[in-house]
Amino acid sequence: MGGYAFYVWGSYLATLILMGGEVVVLLRRRKLSDQQKRSTSVVQGKVITNETTS
Amino acid sequence: MNWYKYASPTNFYPLAGKMIPWFAIPSAILFVLGLYVGFFVAPTDFQQGDAYRIIFIHVPSAWMGMFLYLLMAFYAAIGWAFNARLSSMMASAISITGAMFTALSLVTGSLWGKPTWGTYWVWDARLTSTLILLFLYIGFISLQASIDDRSRADRAGAVLAIVGVINVPIIYFSVQWWNTLHQGASIRLLGKPTIAPPMMAAMLIILAACWLYSIAVVLVRLRQIIVEREQTAAWAAEARA
Amino acid sequence: MFRWIVVRDLTLAWKSRVDVLSTLFFFLIVVSLFPLGIGPETNLLRLIAPGVVWVAALLASMLSLGRLFANDYQDGTLEQLLLTPQPLYLVVLGKVLALWLVSGVPLALMSPVLGIQFGLSGNTLFVLVVSLLLGTPVLALIGSIGAALTLGLRGGGLLLSILVLPLYIPVLIFGSGAVDASITGMGLQGSLSLLGAVLVLSLVFAPWATSAALRISLE
Amino acid sequence: MLEATSLGCVRGDRRLFTNVNFALGPGSLLQVQGPNGSGKTSLLRMICGLLAPAEGEIRWQAANIHSLGEEYFTSLAYIGHRNGLKEELTPIENLRVASGLTGTQLSHDEATIVLGKVGLAGREHLPARILSEGQRRRTALARLLICKAPLWVLDEVLTSLDSSAVRFVTSLIREHTNKGGITVVATHHEFDLPADSYQRLDLA
Numbered sequence: 001m002g003g004y005a006f007y008v009w010g011s012y013l014a015t016l017i018l019m020g021g022e023v024v025v026l027l028r029r030r031k032l033s034d035q036q037k038r039s040t041s042v043v044q045g046k047v048i049t050n051e052t053t054s
Numbered sequence: 055m056n057w058y059k060y061a062s063p064t065n066f067y068p069l070a071g072k073m074i075p076w077f078a079i080p081s082a083i084l085f086v087l088g089l090y091v092g093f094f095v096a097p098t099d100f101q102q103g104d105a106y107r108i109i110f111i112h113v114p115s116a117w118m119g120m121f122l123y124l125l126m127a128f129y130a131a132i133g134w135a136f137n138a139r140l141s142s143m144m145a146s147a148i149s150i151t152g153a154m155f156t157a158l159s160l161v162t163g164s165l166w167g168k169p170t171w172g173t174y175w176v177w178d179a180r181l182t183s184t185l186i187l188l189f190l191y192i193g194f195i196s197l198q199a200s201i202d203d204r205s206r207a208d209r210a211g212a213v214l215a216i217v218g219v220i221n222v223p224i225i226y227f228s229v230q231w232w233n234t235l236h237q238g239a240s241i242r243l244l245g246k247p248t249i250a251p252p253m254m255a256a257m258l259i260i261l262a263a264c265w266l267y268s269i270a271v272v273l274v275r276l277r278q279i280i281v282e283r284e285q286t287a288a289w290a291a292e293a294r295a
Numbered sequence: 296m297f298r299w300i301v302v303r304d305l306t307l308a309w310k311s312r313v314d315v316l317s318t319l320f321f322f323l324i325v326v327s328l329f330p331l332g333i334g335p336e337t338n339l340l341r342l343i344a345p346g347v348v349w350v351a352a353l354l355a356s357m358l359s360l361g362r363l364f365a366n367d368y369q370d371g372t373l374e375q376l377l378l379t380p381q382p383l384y385l386v387v388l389g390k391v392l393a394l395w396l397v398s399g400v401p402l403a404l405m406s407p408v409l410g411i412q413f414g415l416s417g418n419t420l421f422v423l424v425v426s427l428l429l430g431t432p433v434l435a436l437i438g439s440i441g442a443a444l445t446l447g448l449r450g451g452g453l454l455l456s457i458l459v460l461p462l463y464i465p466v467l468i469f470g471s472g473a474v475d476a477s478i479t480g481m482g483l484q485g486s487l488s489l490l491g492a493v494l495v496l497s498l499v500f501a502p503w504a505t506s507a508a509l510r511i512s513l514e
Numbered sequence: 515m516l517e518a519t520s521l522g523c524v525r526g527d528r529r530l531f532t533n534v535n536f537a538l539g540p541g542s543l544l545q546v547q548g549p550n551g552s553g554k555t556s557l558l559r560m561i562c563g564l565l566a567p568a569e570g571e572i573r574w575q576a577a578n579i580h581s582l583g584e585e586y587f588t589s590l591a592y593i594g595h596r597n598g599l600k601e602e603l604t605p606i607e608n609l610r611v612a613s614g615l616t617g618t619q620l621s622h623d624e625a626t627i628v629l630g631k632v633g634l635a636g637r638e639h640l641p642a643r644i645l646s647e648g649q650r651r652r653t654a655l656a657r658l659l660i661c662k663a664p665l666w667v668l669d670e671v672l673t674s675l676d677s678s679a680v681r682f683v684t685s686l687i688r689e690h691t692n693k694g695g696i697t698v699v700a701t702h703h704e705f706d707l708p709a710d711s712y713q714r715l716d717l718a
Contacts, residue, residue, distance in 0.1 A: 004105040189461040228465035299614035371596025
């Protein structure tokens, strides 16, 4: 890389962190809300969620 | 084939689900291809050595950040004008990916600045305008985050996005004007080395990859927003029943 | 009817003179901090004077935005203003004009005093006042959009500054550019005319956006 | 003539009411009742055009109120939960500003006479923040006397009013209805009005 390795790999590392991070955050957000949905539907009829809705 | 039924979030949800893999997989393939072309096919630049290879990600992400802002404003305006909830949700879904690309182009821009100009931050017209664009994204996201009532958040965001879109050309022009005022001849960030065909090819491939990536991520986030909104609506109806 | 809005807001501002003056004192104090931070030699101060005065004017006018709709929203008069038989565009224009007369104009008229502190000469002081007189209405107009959008939200003041500061940047560039040009003796018609263009543009668009934002916030 | 067809309202993610219909000819009164949070205020704000209906439409003189725009407001007087008075101004100044904004010029003595009728004689020159809630409510009501709007929309007007004020307001409304005006009021108080011009809407 002609001495610029740090900058070239640095920027592609940043790309990986930012784009990969965005996908990971998104998937964890989906898992979180799926759990919430499962916990509400498991209890038949009455709506019980871990945090109260206003 | 009545397209109109897909305008309602609940109908669009399964369709979006089916479409995501069709965008995610080609995006990954194109990324790998683009990187391969960029690193192995493209020659070493006589001026900047290998440092220029950063532009393969820097330039596409800058374009993406810019274009996604316009797309976000478009969807927000449509959602507001026609009271279409799905379109406003789309705008909120795009905003985060757009901000990510703008931040990415700033990071790669400054990492590229160090080898070529010796400093991490150059007050170049394009870099500065991208920084301001990031502030506009942050404004949109924080406004929507601080309003609880979803319909107000959508429409307030739409007003801000439209005002932002009107201001973007003015900001770009004023920064350009400010740049020429203070630095005389403006050093063009791209340095305009002779763009060898493989370099341009690598950049365009990665741009296409970024496009497909954005569509896939936005669709996933859109489905997520639909689920979260329908859940709160269902809870509310449940609680009141 | 337009007259009534301006008269009403001016009397209100007169009755609560204290927080009008506090905006001006804020402007005064912020500008005087810089020589303490940077050092007293005048040629350096003269160099940074346009930027410092303009950034302080930006922050001061943003602070005064809090007063534009907030208390009318609390006591229900804003609803009544939305229900007057005249277009909301005029109501907003009237309120912004009143705000500008109370905070923008005194700011501009006070700026020569600060300019002298920074070693600016007679002609530049005049350009400073003119650029501020042209710029502060734009700050009030664009700021009114942010004030209407963040009406009644928690963390309103901070959120308002995040929304509005990026939109202030062209005004800052053209305004301080004009003063800078007069110091270095370059032609300042360019920046002043650009500032005037931005003023006309915001006079046309901002009230429309603010009234749309008000209708949304008062739903 | 005020007409509403299949009105529906969604606040946040909750559906407050749906399929609300009514038609109010000249000289009629609609009393809106319902528990707290059932959307009474939202319905009234919808009638004023402050809140866009999620479904359905409201027509004034057979024209949709949103297409009428500011014209509609010349024939509308709205008193909401909040009094719409500036604390620093005196009742006289508040009244003159309110009338100035609707285009009718009100002189100092006319304002004093109107405030006298509402029972604020002698207190016209005190800043509104010193007045009691009841007195501030009376000042807000004074606006009804000076405006010539045929449509009155009153939200919980009788709360925090003493019995003499309640009698005064009910006589005001009766007089307004007899003159052919239309009133929409959200309250639990019963008005003694002829049956044919008295409609009730329960949002429970």
